[in-house]
Amino acid sequence: MPQIAIIDDNIDLSGTLKKTIAHYFKKFGSTFSIITQQPFHDIDDYFGFVDTNDVCLLILDERLNDKPSMDGNPVHYLGNELVVELRKQLKDFPIVMITTFSDQDDVQAKENEFEYLLNRDDITANEETANLYIPRIIRAAQRYLDTNNKELSEYNELTKKIASGGSTSEDVERLEALQIKLELPIVGYDDRKVWLDQYEDHIKELELLKALINEKLNAK
Incomplete structure (x- = not known):
């Protein structure tokens, strides 16, 4: 709560x-x-x-x-x-x-x-x-x-986009900013394979954070 x-x-x-x-x-x-x-x-x-x-x-x-x-x-x-x-x-x-x-x-x-x-x-x-x-x-x-919940959703979408190889430099910069603000772990961005290998771990971390935010919002 x-x-x-x-x-x-x-x-x-x-x-x-x-x-x-x-x-x-x-x-x-x-x-x-x-x-x-x-x-x-x-x-x-x-x-x-x-x-x-x-x-x-x-x-x-x-x-x-x-x-x-x-x-x-x-x-x-x-x-x-x-x-x-x-x-x-x-x-x-x-x-x-x-x-x-x-x-x-x-x-x-x-x-x-x-x-x-x-x-x-x-x-x-x-x-x-x-x-x-x-x-x-x-x-x-x-x-x-509310802002944290919105930014977590944006982080999720950017993570998927970068992992699939369809991102721009602006997407990477925005994700880095979100990672710092949300205190999420930062990994390298140059190697697409790194993203693909670590994507599952990112999603698990994101789901835990989302669950925490949803618990807060549902407690209203």
Whole structure:
């Protein structure tokens, strides 16, 4: 089931935000589930976390280093620093910041890195603004799922075309771009036999990915 994850070192605040968002999700008919997670000391752990937990949107707090994390020590970074690192791999992934520090200069300077940059009160204390922004968060998460499904289908068609020998250089370039974005394995393209020999493995990988996306979409 696709999930939205709140990253916050303050368990009380993340719990309140989770309950509030869940209330509005139910109100607007969304079936996305919501989980909370304390910050990871190793930023690379976020990528595995997103993949393992079928996360389709992240919500970050700014002050991630105020309280002890899972090992008893605060992390060394802030939310506006974390998003820069996440963008190195999750370029089109929806990331929202909901914080009481949304007006700080260092946060404002990273505004373009976020899908939305919101004040916590806009969600937890103001029904009018919550009714405005929560549907946008839902649409951003759904758009990410829909786009991935579309791109997986395109990848499938390009793989067949290249394996059959009827492709152009533009087809190969597009497939390479999709492989990078979807984090699929890249093999050589010059030898047609390589494609034919490895085509079955590509299809198996694709079917597994498609099954995951379909499971997410069917859970709506």
